[in-house]
Amino acid sequence: MNQLILSTAALALTAGMAMAETVRLGTEGAYPPYNFINDAGEVDGFERVLGDELCKRAELTCEWVTNEWDSIIPNLVSGNYDVIIAGMSITDERDKVIDFSQNYIPPATSAYLALSADTDLKSGPVAAQTATIQAGYIAEQGMTLAEYATPDETVAAVRNGEAVAVFADKDFLVPIAEESNGELVFTGDEPSLGGGVGLGIRESDTELKDKFNAAIQSMKDDGSLNALITEWFGDKALLF
């Protein structure tokens, strides 16, 4: 009899745990305004607000973790966290290793930022962050690529002359250009790359993917996602 009570209690306990499932969200924390570590030392930015809202709608308890961009996919597949929410564009190469939710930012434009508007982009290396869609694009276009580990270093490379321009998501570059007092300006074309930004989820985690897809859809339907994008990326940002 005791055994029966114990196993029922265990069952109830595990059922309770399944309801308040803890999901660990992995982000980079170095890509403002998408995600960054604020001065209180906490994860902040568009994706912080979005992630918290998605977890609320999907009725999940969420915990934030930061991880280097370089090893962000290996650590997802080996189970150190359950979701990548780090401004990651949906691409075919990544889709072979992990799954993506539907996009929560439409396919956004990438842009070049340089010291002057008439910079010849073929005249020297163009800086991009390692293992990003932009780095792949630069290499494909036959330009010289200079790769850096963090987004901040790509911009620093232009300022100190290591690279002629930096190529990154325009949303990331806009505040930098605005606050450089005209030192940095946009140049060249602004191609639209990838399939938008989505959550990275393990291929075996279909249940979690469905929950987040539903949550993103509900935010798209009631317009709250568009409001959030405008709040963080300004009036010119692309909306759904």
Added chain:
Amino acid sequence: MFQYCAEPKTLEGLIWLSCYLTNEKHQLLYGSLGTVLLLMAIVAPVAMLFGFGGAVAARSHLLPVRLFGKGYTSMVRGIPDIIFFMFVPIALDQLFELIRHKIKCPDWTDAIWQGSDFVVCAEAKLPLSTSPQYVHEIYGFSLAVLAFSIVFGAFAANVLYGAMQAVPRAQLETAEAYGMTRRQAFRRVLVPQMWVFALPGLSNLWMILIKATPLLFLLGVEDIVYWAKELGGSKTSQFAYPHPDWRLFYFMALLVYYLSMTRLSEIVLGRLSQRLSRGQATFAGEQQRKAAR
């Protein structure tokens, strides 16, 4: 931290700086200094233990034990640290989870490796995904300590092995002539005399350990170099304390830290070397004897 820091954008000069250097993010930097020191304080003795074990194993008369000792040192010494640090903690983590999985979820039917995914049941996760963040951090730190200890243990094993070989054979023969067993001779004669030979090699290892701590960030542990890079990077007005690229200043501070750590170590190790040379049949020991006369 201070009352007057509530509105950082209105502050200027030294007051701004005092607020900036004491904000929560900087406190994380100062805290990570403790992490680094703690790592060194734990790794040094544990690596020494591994090294001693490895050296004794490499001298063993039993072939399998000897092969294990030799294999351990040559394998770890032959693999680049950065590959070792990427591979070993993830492999160890998966091994622990696999063992727990076999014990806790015997009824599990799905494959554990699905493509590139490593999937074990929720109860076998280490730490449990429900446990708070600090448990994850302690676990990650422990894996780091283990990885550092295995690597530095292998180097220490080789140093101690060499030091044991350097003790004059005549000393051991004398011990045997007095009727000591092999074990007694090892403990009473060989070990006390080998340290003076091992010290230069071990002090090199200690210096390398001080400088190898930034490898921690590979394991997801945020150390001082990570925070210096993060804090030094240029900050737009999205942040409470915007500033241009200040990495130079942060790295200068790190330079001072590393130089003073190594200088301090040199002084301590120099004293230790003198102490260990006392009464030894080495050149330094002989000089001490003459000076005292």
